[in-house]
Amino acid sequence: MATLTLKELRKQFTPEVVPVKNITLTVEDGEFLTLLGPSGCGKSTLLRLIAGLEQPTAGTVWVGEQNLNAVNPGDRNMAMVFQSYALYPHMTVADNISTSLKLRQVPPAEITQRVRTVADKLDISHLLGRKPRSLSGGQRQRVALARALVRKPDVFLLDEPLSNLDALLREQVRGELKQLFESQNRPVVYVTHDQIEAMTLSSKVAVLLDGLVQQLDPPSRIYTHPANKFVAGFVGSPQMNLLTLDCQGKVAKLGHCEIPLPPLAQVPKLIDLGIRPEALSVKGSEVSDQELVIGGKVFLSENFGRETLVSLRVEGSQDVIRALIPPDQTWNPEYTKLVVPFSSLHWFDAETGDRL
The missing domain is CATH 2.40.50.140 (Nucleic acid-binding proteins)
Incomplete structure (x- = not known):
């Protein structure tokens, strides 16, 4: 079990472009934190800093007592689910799910058992022999989730994973996600611009604008006591x-x-x-x-x-x-x-x- 902590995290590309400005926050075991905000507010850059795909200009990323700034992305034991699913088209579903385990030289018998367990949990056991091109959008999303879950990571990172799904399927998968991560007892960081996803999935929401956290609170308080006019106007449909x-x-x-x-x-x-x-x-x-x-x-x-x-x-x-x-x-x-x-x-x- 581990706590994810960001301390004074900053990313500056040029003097004028600073997508993340000295953000400090903590995500405990079992907490589901959503980074919510409009396009360009810095939420995806912040997720990439946590994953190690970007190096911070200043500040640190911690999991438990370990400073991860000098740790390579592949060694951070974080699982990331992308908006585009990022499945290998030439591999079967089973091979897509098990890739990270094979790279870590997990014994074959354990790989088979873990793939079966996560596939049963996501109701995709019947798809294990198929390839991504023969799957629907919802099925591909489940495969991407399975690939993250099978690793048993310290932290889950999800970058707008439902944005490519149609409205009805998005609602269905959203409910499945909530149940799924409630049982994982790991820190979850979820990026979206969809306030419904943020309000229904999260235990905490960080509303971002111009690289700054405008409010960090449970969804109910974000709605009933917005910290400022931006949060008030951004959260709620129809708009306040x-x-x-x-x-x-x-x-x-x-x-x-x-x-x-x-x-x-x-x-x-x-x-x-x-x-x-x-x-x-x-x-x-x-x-x-x-x-x-x-x-x-x-x-x-x-x-x-x-x-x-x-x-x-x-x-x-x-x-x-x-x-x-x-x-x-x-x-x-x-x-x-x-x-x-x-x-x-x-x-x-x-x-x-x-x-x-």
């Missing part, structure tokens, strides 16, 4: 409503609404308000004094089947609010009132973007 409002006294102005500000040492001129679409509902007959009512005209509705996403232009302003409305609620497109609990409001500094 983010509005820049004027402050007057101890209230923020949204159209004709006056919204009490949170306790602040100094009231700013502008403040950013975040409201998740799913936190809004159509106003009922009664409204609590702990709820905010927002009225306006619905100019767009999008039917998602189980709910409808409505876009409302706030009365008295040009601001737009989007709300997810369940099928048992109806609205008047000419004028609808939406209600949201004050406890569901998120406040951010308009200059820094930090959570207030």
Whole structure:
């Protein structure tokens, strides 16, 4: 068993290109850490630094008590699953899975037993004699996973392994991955730009932007308490409503609404308000004094089947609010009132973007 630790890890290609900027984090045994962020945020470079495929400009990579900076990639005992699967086309499935064991001169009988065990676990035993060209995308993905699992590595590294699968297959394999790695009791580092994968698979999520960790927390806290405006807008589908409002006294102005500000040492001129679409509902007959009512005209509705996403232009302003409305609620497109609990409001500094 081992803990993966990154200390002040930095990668600089040129003075202007620094994809990883002094990142420090720890992944314990059995933890599933997802590196989440948009393209170019540094997540794949960070994974390559862990694997040893890139050398850090500064900082260190540790597994347990061992500093791996001078250890070659092949000697780090890490298993990596690539987006492209990277299977050998001329080899059978069994040979693809067992390649790493043969290179380590594991006895043939043990190789056969370990390949059979992992193939049974991934339900690909019937494919062991076939070659990659005769497999579907989902089957190739399972073979790539089997090749990683059979090694019994110290750390698992997965680089967007589901991105080449169609939507239905991605959902199926995602569920299988969660069950599979829960039983491994090894550190797992998973790279994706798909927030659904991050939220459903992870025990921790590191949200990255411009080579920096914006927030490192369990998925539930990433969703309920985003550290800044970027995290708030990036995590959640549909995207969180983010509005820049004027402050007057101890209230923020949204159209004709006056919204009490949170306790602040100094009231700013502008403040950013975040409201998740799913936190809004159509106003009922009664409204609590702990709820905010927002009225306006619905100019767009999008039917998602189980709910409808409505876009409302706030009365008295040009601001737009989007709300997810369940099928048992109806609205008047000419004028609808939406209600949201004050406890569901998120406040951010308009200059820094930090959570207030």
